[in-house]
Amino acid sequence: MNKAITEGLQLMPPAFSNGLNVWSSGDGTPGSDTYDGAANAVFVAADADFGGCLELQKTANTQKLRFMGQTPLEPGCYLQIKARVKAVSGALPSVRIAGWAAAGNGSHIGGVDETAPQVALTTYGAVAEVTGIVGSGSRGGVDMPWGRDADYGHFGLDLTGANGGVVRIDDIEITDITSAFLRDMLSLVDVTDYGAVGDGSTDCTAAFEAADAAADGRRILVPAGEFRLDSTVSLNHEAVFEGTVSMPDSQMLLLTKNFDFPAYAAAFGTEELGFKKAFQALINNADHESLDLKGRKITVTGPIDMQAAAPNKSSYATRRVIRNGQLEAASNAAWDTEVVTSQATYSVSDSKKLTNVANIANIAVGSLVDGAGVGREIYVKSKNTGAGELTLSAALYDADGTQNFTFRNFKYLVDFSGFSALSKFGMEGIEFQCNGRCSAVRLAPAGSVNAFDSCFFSRPKDRGITSTGTGCQGILVDNCQFLSNEDGEDVPDRVSIGLNVNANDAKLRSNRATRFRHFALLAGGSNTVTGNHFFQGDSIANGVRTAGLVLASNNCTSTVSDNYIDNCFIEWTNERDPTPDFTGGFSFSALSVTANVFLSGDVAPWFSYIVVKPYGSGHFLNGLSVTGNKFRSLNGNIDRAERVDTSFSDLDFSRSKNVDFSGNMYHNVSVQTANPLRIRHDQSSASTSWPVRAEGLLPFQGFARYVDSVVPLGALKSSGNSTRYIVPYTETQQGPDNDEIRLRWGEAVKGEVQVIMRMDS
Structure with a gap:
C-alpha cells in the first residue's frame, strides 16, 4: 500500500535544484532560517556521483538540514527518509536522518525520538547512504516512533562531529514503506500503530480505543508484548492476540465481536485469568447472553470466586450462560477443607440462629454445620461477627442449649457465594473435573431459576452442587452426570452428596448419579424429580444402603416419577422442623411416587425402597400416592417395599388420610402392600x-x-x-x-x- 498514490499524500521533498529557500538550517518550522543565500551552502549542478546536489560546510555543532514542507503522518503509516552523502574536504563528520515532530495544531511533540542512528563518514569521496524510519508505532525497525498524536514532520538530516568539513548531499527521498510492517494491511489494525507499547507498564487504553475506532471492519492486532490497560476497554472489532494484556481486577476487557473463552485466554496469557475476565465481561455486557468455552479445558489452581472476578456486581438477575468446556482442579493445597470446631448456643425461639459463637471470625460463611440435633445439609448462610451470631440455612430439630458444633468449609471449583443474589444463570455442557480434590459449584445465598444442563460433575470430593441459602429457588438440573469419587467405598463410608436444595420448585430431570451417599436432598416443596437414574450399591452381601433421594420437608408437594432408583431409597423426613412433634399443619403430605423402577441386590431383608422418618411424635400420612411402580429385589427377598424408620418416633396411623398405594408390581418382596x-x-x-x-x-x-x-x-x-x-x-x-x-x-x-x-x- 502506498499512501502517496492511494490517498494523494505528498511525501517527496523537492530537489535541491528547485532552490534552497524551502530547506531550513533550523527545525524546518515556519520562520526558521533557510540555506537560500547562505555562505556555507551552494547547489552543485554537476557531480560525478549525484548529478545535482547540495554542497554544505559544517559550521555548527549540529548542522541541521530540514525540509520546511509538512510531510504528513497518519497512524499505521510508516515513512522512510533516505539520503546519500559523501565527504569532500576538511574534517570528516557523522551524518544521521532527523526530523521535528508536530501535532495537528503545529505545536512540537516532545519526548519522542527525532533522530535515527548516525553514520560516520571515514573516506573522502565515498558515498554513504543513511536512512531513518518514522511512524506512529514502536515497532521493530522504526527509528522514530512518534505515536498517534503526530500529524506531520519536518524531515532532513544532521551533521555531527568536528566542524569545518564539506559534504555533498544528494536529493533527499521520503517514501511510504508501510507494507514492510503490516502483513495484511487490508485486514489488520495494529494497536502499536496507535501508540500502544508492550512494556507491561505503559497505559495503552487510549491506543486500543483509537485502533478500534480506526479499524472500520478490520481486525485489531495485539502483537507480541505485554500491554497494560488501566481502564475498561471495549473493542467493537475482532481482536487477534499475539501478545497479552494486563489490567486491574476492577477493569474490563469487552471483546464484543469475538466473545469466547479462547480469545480471553489468549488476551490474558493464562486460562484461569482469561476465564475470570471473560465471566466479568459476560455479566457486564449486554451484547452476549453466553460465554462459549469452545471445548477448552481450563486448569484451575484454586477456588474461583465468581463475584470477586466481577467486583462491580454484588447481585445479578439477567439470563447468562457458560457452556461447552471443562474446568479441572489442579493438585495443590488450595482445595483443603477448612474445619473449625466452636461452641455455640441454639434456641428454638430463634430457630435459624446460633448465638454466643466462640471463634466466630474463623468460621466461613457457607460452611456445613455438624452437631447433635443438626439435620443434613445445614449451612452457615451469614454471620454477624460483632454480635457473635450465625444465621443458618434451616432450623435444627433437636439442638436446644449449648454445645460444640463443627463447621466445614468445602472448597469449590466455581463459587458464586460472594454474590448476595444470582438468578437466571446457567451452565451447559460443562464438565467439573474435581478429581477428588474439591467440590464443584456453590450457589449464591439467594436467587432463582439457575440451571445446569448436560453437565458432568466428575468425582467431587464432598459436594456436586451446594445451596447454602435460597439461591436454589426453582433450580433446573437436567441431563447431568454426577460421578462419585467414592465408587470404591462401601456404602456406610461414603460422605459425598450430589446436590442439595433448600427452596421450592426444584426440577431434577434425566440425570444420572453413581454411588454418592445421597444423590439429592430436597428440603423445599413443589419439586419434580423425573427420569433420573441414581444407584448406590456396593459388593457387601446383605449390605446397608443409604437414601438416594432425601425429602426433608414433610409437606413436600412433590412428584417423583419415571426414575430408576437402584440400590437406594426415598427417605421422607421432617428433620428441619425446630419443633419436630406434630402441633399443626399438614404433617407428611402431598407426595406422589409414580411409575418408578426400584431395584436392589444383596441387601439386608429389612431394606425398603420408601422410608418415612418422623423426627417427632404425632405425625401422620396426609396425602401420599404410590402408584404404578416396579419393586424388585435381586439375590434374596426383602420384607417389604416401604417402612417407617422409628429411630425417633412412629407415625400416628389413626389419622392417615388420602393414601393411594396401588398398581405397583412386586418381585422378591415378601409383603406386597396396597391401599385399598x-x-x-x-x-x-x-x-x-x-x-x-x-x-x-x-x-x-x-x-x-x-x-x-x-x-x-x-x-x-x-x-x-x-x-x-x-x-x-x-x-x-x-x-x-x-x-x-x-x-x-x-x-x-x-x-x-x-x-x-x-x-x-
Whole structure:
C-alpha cells in the first residue's frame, strides 16, 4: 500500500535544484532560517556521483538540514527518509536522518525520538547512504516512533562531529514503506500503530480505543508484548492476540465481536485469568447472553470466586450462560477443607440462629454445620461477627442449649457465594473435573431459576452442587452426570452428596448419579424429580444402603416419577422442623411416587425402597400416592417395599388420610402392600364374628380403619348348611396391631368373602 498514490499524500521533498529557500538550517518550522543565500551552502549542478546536489560546510555543532514542507503522518503509516552523502574536504563528520515532530495544531511533540542512528563518514569521496524510519508505532525497525498524536514532520538530516568539513548531499527521498510492517494491511489494525507499547507498564487504553475506532471492519492486532490497560476497554472489532494484556481486577476487557473463552485466554496469557475476565465481561455486557468455552479445558489452581472476578456486581438477575468446556482442579493445597470446631448456643425461639459463637471470625460463611440435633445439609448462610451470631440455612430439630458444633468449609471449583443474589444463570455442557480434590459449584445465598444442563460433575470430593441459602429457588438440573469419587467405598463410608436444595420448585430431570451417599436432598416443596437414574450399591452381601433421594420437608408437594432408583431409597423426613412433634399443619403430605423402577441386590431383608422418618411424635400420612411402580429385589427377598424408620418416633396411623398405594408390581418382596387392600377371607366354621386380618399388607403396617366393601364369594351357609341372605356390619382397627377388622353377622354363618379395607380416610 502506498499512501502517496492511494490517498494523494505528498511525501517527496523537492530537489535541491528547485532552490534552497524551502530547506531550513533550523527545525524546518515556519520562520526558521533557510540555506537560500547562505555562505556555507551552494547547489552543485554537476557531480560525478549525484548529478545535482547540495554542497554544505559544517559550521555548527549540529548542522541541521530540514525540509520546511509538512510531510504528513497518519497512524499505521510508516515513512522512510533516505539520503546519500559523501565527504569532500576538511574534517570528516557523522551524518544521521532527523526530523521535528508536530501535532495537528503545529505545536512540537516532545519526548519522542527525532533522530535515527548516525553514520560516520571515514573516506573522502565515498558515498554513504543513511536512512531513518518514522511512524506512529514502536515497532521493530522504526527509528522514530512518534505515536498517534503526530500529524506531520519536518524531515532532513544532521551533521555531527568536528566542524569545518564539506559534504555533498544528494536529493533527499521520503517514501511510504508501510507494507514492510503490516502483513495484511487490508485486514489488520495494529494497536502499536496507535501508540500502544508492550512494556507491561505503559497505559495503552487510549491506543486500543483509537485502533478500534480506526479499524472500520478490520481486525485489531495485539502483537507480541505485554500491554497494560488501566481502564475498561471495549473493542467493537475482532481482536487477534499475539501478545497479552494486563489490567486491574476492577477493569474490563469487552471483546464484543469475538466473545469466547479462547480469545480471553489468549488476551490474558493464562486460562484461569482469561476465564475470570471473560465471566466479568459476560455479566457486564449486554451484547452476549453466553460465554462459549469452545471445548477448552481450563486448569484451575484454586477456588474461583465468581463475584470477586466481577467486583462491580454484588447481585445479578439477567439470563447468562457458560457452556461447552471443562474446568479441572489442579493438585495443590488450595482445595483443603477448612474445619473449625466452636461452641455455640441454639434456641428454638430463634430457630435459624446460633448465638454466643466462640471463634466466630474463623468460621466461613457457607460452611456445613455438624452437631447433635443438626439435620443434613445445614449451612452457615451469614454471620454477624460483632454480635457473635450465625444465621443458618434451616432450623435444627433437636439442638436446644449449648454445645460444640463443627463447621466445614468445602472448597469449590466455581463459587458464586460472594454474590448476595444470582438468578437466571446457567451452565451447559460443562464438565467439573474435581478429581477428588474439591467440590464443584456453590450457589449464591439467594436467587432463582439457575440451571445446569448436560453437565458432568466428575468425582467431587464432598459436594456436586451446594445451596447454602435460597439461591436454589426453582433450580433446573437436567441431563447431568454426577460421578462419585467414592465408587470404591462401601456404602456406610461414603460422605459425598450430589446436590442439595433448600427452596421450592426444584426440577431434577434425566440425570444420572453413581454411588454418592445421597444423590439429592430436597428440603423445599413443589419439586419434580423425573427420569433420573441414581444407584448406590456396593459388593457387601446383605449390605446397608443409604437414601438416594432425601425429602426433608414433610409437606413436600412433590412428584417423583419415571426414575430408576437402584440400590437406594426415598427417605421422607421432617428433620428441619425446630419443633419436630406434630402441633399443626399438614404433617407428611402431598407426595406422589409414580411409575418408578426400584431395584436392589444383596441387601439386608429389612431394606425398603420408601422410608418415612418422623423426627417427632404425632405425625401422620396426609396425602401420599404410590402408584404404578416396579419393586424388585435381586439375590434374596426383602420384607417389604416401604417402612417407617422409628429411630425417633412412629407415625400416628389413626389419622392417615388420602393414601393411594396401588398398581405397583412386586418381585422378591415378601409383603406386597396396597391401599385399598383386597383380602379374601375363608370362614370354615359358622360364627357371628369373623376376624379379617391385613397381615401387614397395608402400607407402612398401617391401621385397618375403613371397609369399602364386603362381597360374598358364593353362598353364606348356616351351621346346618342352609343358605343365608344377610349383611354384616364391620368393626375396624381390631387386634393388637389395629390391622384387622371384624365382620359381625346377625347369625352364625360360614363361607368366603372378599373385603376391601383401607388404612386412610
